[in-house]
Amino acid sequence: MSSYWLDSIKEKKNFDKIDNDYECDVCIIGGGLTGLSCGYYLSKLGLKVIIVEKDTIGEKASGNTTGKITYQHNLIYDYLIKSYGENYAKAYLHANKEAISNIKTIIDTENIDCDFEYHSNYVYTTNQDEVTKINAEIQALHSLGEDCEFVTSCPLPFKIAGGLVNKSQAQFNSVKYMMGLANSITNNNSLIFCNSTASDFEKNENGYTTFVNNYKVKSSYVIVASHYPFKKLSRILFYKNVSIYILYNSV
Numbered sequence: 001m002s003s004y005w006l007d008s009i010k011e012k013k014n015f016d017k018i019d020n021d022y023e024c025d026v027c028i029i030g031g032g033l034t035g036l037s038c039g040y041y042l043s044k045l046g047l048k049v050i051i052v053e054k055d056t057i058g059e060k061a062s063g064n065t066t067g068k069i070t071y072q073h074n075l076i077y078d079y080l081i082k083s084y085g086e087n088y089a090k091a092y093l094h095a096n097k098e099a100i101s102n103i104k105t106i107i108d109t110e111n112i113d114c115d116f117e118y119h120s121n122y123v124y125t126t127n128q129d130e131v132t133k134i135n136a137e138i139q140a141l142h143s144l145g146e147d148c149e150f151v152t153s154c155p156l157p158f159k160i161a162g163g164l165v166n167k168s169q170a171q172f173n174s175v176k177y178m179m180g181l182a183n184s185i186t187n188n189n190s191l192i193f194c195n196s197t198a199s200d201f202e203k204n205e206n207g208y209t210t211f212v213n214n215y216k217v218k219s220s221y222v223i224v225a226s227h228y229p230f231k232k233l234s235r236i237l238f239y240k241n242v243s244i245y246i247l248y249n250s251v
């Protein structure tokens with residue numbers, strides 16, 4: 001089954017397979033939201049970027065998201081304050097709020113038609129016993145200086161026991177957004193290759209060599225944006241979704 005976002009793209013942009021050895025400032029492994037967002041900012045700074053994607057741009061996790069751009073992720077703030085303290089929770093909140101405005105800035109600057117809309121975000125329960133958790137989250141948000149309200153109904157066709165609503169959150173078509181990022185990247189002296197799998201990279205005197213299909217990409221820096229690590233890196237544990245969440249929500 002394909003996602004609504006992927007189905008909504010009538011003409012998919014195709015990028016060639018890598019066909020040669022290349023040199024660049026930054027080689028990015030993975031063409032999802034993380035890789036394309038990094039590529040966008042770096043190519044805008046004037047760096048030559050090469051993105052290598054093993055399949056097609058944006059068709060993995062990033063093309064299958066819910067498409068919401070919010071700072072409310074379940075009941076996160078009560079948990080963060082209790083587990084790591086108020087400053088930590090504030091940093092998380094601000095990074096995510098900044099992400100929403102940064103995405104909007106990119107959309108406006110690059111004129112990306114990706115169905116971006118501001119909407120309220122609801123977290124609700126149909127279970128009366130869980131309403132205390134909702135209230136604790138509201139208190140946590142208020143203690144961080146954030147506005148949010150308790151509600152007893154939301155725009156869903158069934159009754160809820162209670163919920164919270166945050167205004168000024170957003171949604172978009174992530175695939176259309178990624179196509180816009182890809183356009184900007186290739187317009188800024190940078191390249192994207194699809195069907196091009198990085199099998200390894202190694203550090204040398206002048207930077208890095210990344211092995212892609214049967215070719216080499218030499219670069220000063222490498223960014224691994226492959227969602228799951230594709231090679232063993234010393235001192236790095238298998239960190240699954242964590243790095244991705246930080247990047248997606250803070251660019």
Ligand SMILES: Cc1cc2nc3c(=O)[nH]c(=O)nc-3n(C[C@H](O)[C@H](O)[C@H](O)COP(=O)(O)OP(=O)(O)OC[C@H]3O[C@@H](n4cnc5c(N)ncnc54)[C@H](O)[C@@H]3O)c2cc1C
Pocket residue numbers: 029030031032033034035052053054055056057058059060061062063064065066067068069070196197198199225226227230241244245248249
């Ligand atoms: C069902 C679902 C709903 C979600 N909803 C939301 C949401 O509403 N809002 C939100 O903020 N987040 C949401 N997320 C999380 C968000 O989708 C991910 O955090 C984000 O898309 C990850 O992007 P990524 O670029 O890191 O990974 P991916 O999109 O998976 O991109 C990684 C890319 O790397 C490529 N790759 C892998 N190995 C190699 C290699 N060796 N060589 C070359 N390329 C390689 C892959 O083919 C892939 O294209 C959701 C996630 C899921 C699963």
